[in-house]
Amino acid sequence: MNLNMNAFTMTGIGAWLISLCILLFQGIAMAMEKGEEMTNIIMCDIAYDFFDTVSNKIPFETLRNWFDYVVFEMSLFLVLMIVGTILIVIGMFLQE
Secondary structure, eight states: OOOOOOHHHHHHHHHHHHHHHHHHHHHHHHHTTOOHHHHSOBGGGTOHHHHHHHHHHOOOHHHHHHHHHHHHTSBHHHHHHHHHHHHHHHHHHTOO
């Protein structure tokens, strides 16, 4: 069996694995009845000041609203699952 995977595919699978680890962590935190900050991890929890600065520098309102939704409202495991899926699809098209 020949698994010919390129960098896009490997990075996509890595994003999926990290996403599943975050989902598992959130599930354990929810079972332990921890607060909202542990059961819903979003991207701005990692580096709020950086993402806030980037958001303020985006010139177009529509693009800024989309960025704000992804960074400040969407759960991190969903973002990683979507990014992983996109990278795997790109990797499938770049197969030789």
